[in-house]
Amino acid sequence: MMFDKSAQPGREDPATPGALHVAVIMDGNGRWAQNRGWPRLVGHRKGAERVRKLVEACPDLGIRYLTLYAFSTENWKRSTEEVLGLMTLFARYIRREADRMKREGVRLRFIGDRTRLDDDLQALIRWIEAETAENDRVHLSVALNYGGRDEIVRATRAMVQDVAAGTLSAEQISDATISRYLDTRDLPDPDLVVRTSGETRVSNFLLWQAAYAEYVFTPTLWPDFTPATMGTILKDFAVRERRFGGVKT
Template sequence: MDGNGRWAAARGLPRVAGHRAGAQAVRRAIEAAITMGVGWLTLYAFSSENWRRPVTEVMDLTGLLRHFLKSEIAELKERGVRLRFIGDRARFERDIQFDLSQAERDTAANTRLNLVVALSYGARAEIAAAARAAAEAAHAGTLDPATLDETTFAGFLSTSGIPDPDVVIRTSGEQRLSNFLLWQCAYAELVFLDVLWPDFGASHFAEALTEFARRERRFGARPG
């Protein structure tokens, strides 16, 4: 979800105004996913690199996260949305960590939309952590290294039990993955939209799904 800062700068507003407008776009994206029958939606909300931003901006972002957890969870639960969070949540303050776990517990029975939010997330760090976990399992004797295949390794990732993405939507005209689900996106279709995230709405979501529907997915196989 890219372009909050540029959206604010174009309007002569502080960056936090762009992040607040981006939060409204999150609501529209979730609503569009529900309306269009999407079963799984993953939002890259806060990357591991975002911690390097100025302290005031990090405080603004974590403040918005606190607001989301306090004000939106009840409605998401009522709408049948199940929440999961991936990433290094230990870097957040304890109250946020508690609210993240509480939101997962409160929505665990929902099935209408599976909403995965990536927070303090970086794909390279995730893969390295999975490799360490696999090595520890082998050292403990609970994993035979000879049996470690792609499926087994995927079970050590933070997305274990979550299907790989079919399509990745990148906003603001950027054309890169930016350390997002690098393992899981091996065969995802990539759709790049020239719209800043705060302006993203249902029509853009539909545009991306229409483009995805036009793609022929062969997963590395030869053309028929």
Template structure:
């Protein structure tokens, strides 16, 4: 697919874009449909957005697919979401691989079904050499929990004598996060008009630009991604420095 004229006019894209995909339930409710319909339509938006990000030259795209707090939702809705995840892993990996996209999953896998964990491991292994785009899915993920686990890992290394407490710095902490080896996001987008980050990439997003858009996730696509990137390029990123 050819890029739109608008996309051709954009400056080089940010290296890493992260998206909080919000609004599936409201999209369905506004149409008198069950929440499941919103989640299914949201899965189509994932496909469109991944394709657009790859074509626009984004190197890393992280999607907040299922938070650690989402386990509190009704069991039937969680089961539906896990079913959609299974379908995605079963049906989309071949297409990702064909298009040179690497898949990486971050989060607490111990709460996922064993079959889902196996599919994730197989997909990561199959796509690990791809370089067109790295798609990071945050599943059973929470930013605070990630930092706690990183601290536990650091503490174990110190206790074992393989790490001195004197050398612990931001680089050491970053190396113990789920996102080790992945650059911090330049841009975090949240759909549906909500203006919070909801426990997403708390450490990594320290200097990310934030863009909040009214569009509900099932309606998100190339045009909305281009709009967010245009907003990003209007920002003056000083990282705490003076003008």
């Protein structure tokens, strides 16, 4: 079912309790490992363990939608060893967590351009998405080979093709229309974006969707990030005044 972007929380109305969408830029895995004299991939494996803990804690934290930035369109610039290791880690995570996600009501989606991923990983992604499609307790989205600009370019190409085919007119294009062509068409926009490791960049993540999101930048490296850390961030988020372009009256 497509999410109704025009009626979602965060436009004029406050977010619906229990439907909080938190997006996380999981940064600092490599540095965490290097600080201990270990290979960077050790940090990525530790980071995957943190993903499991956070997903398990989502219902208690009031998070229904969790989107994680796992691998960007720019991350292909890393060493071949690290890239191959990460792709293996993604496949291993899907296989290892499949039963747990089905049992605990987690729906897993992947956003990003899949065409550059190898055929086996693409098949595995399609399989886990189908296996968890009926789950509704926690909606976990993993951004894999994802970039906000790339996503907008792909959406624009699709709209141009539909205009050329006569199924869409230029006059019909609105912000809601554009949202329906994005990878996140089935998701509400994020309420909160968290970046770990002390970096204060958005790094091409959910550029369209996070237009009115609140941001938190924490010095905690991702492998040290716990559900308790998220709980503290959410307490601060709960007292923020979100005006969405308006003024306090």
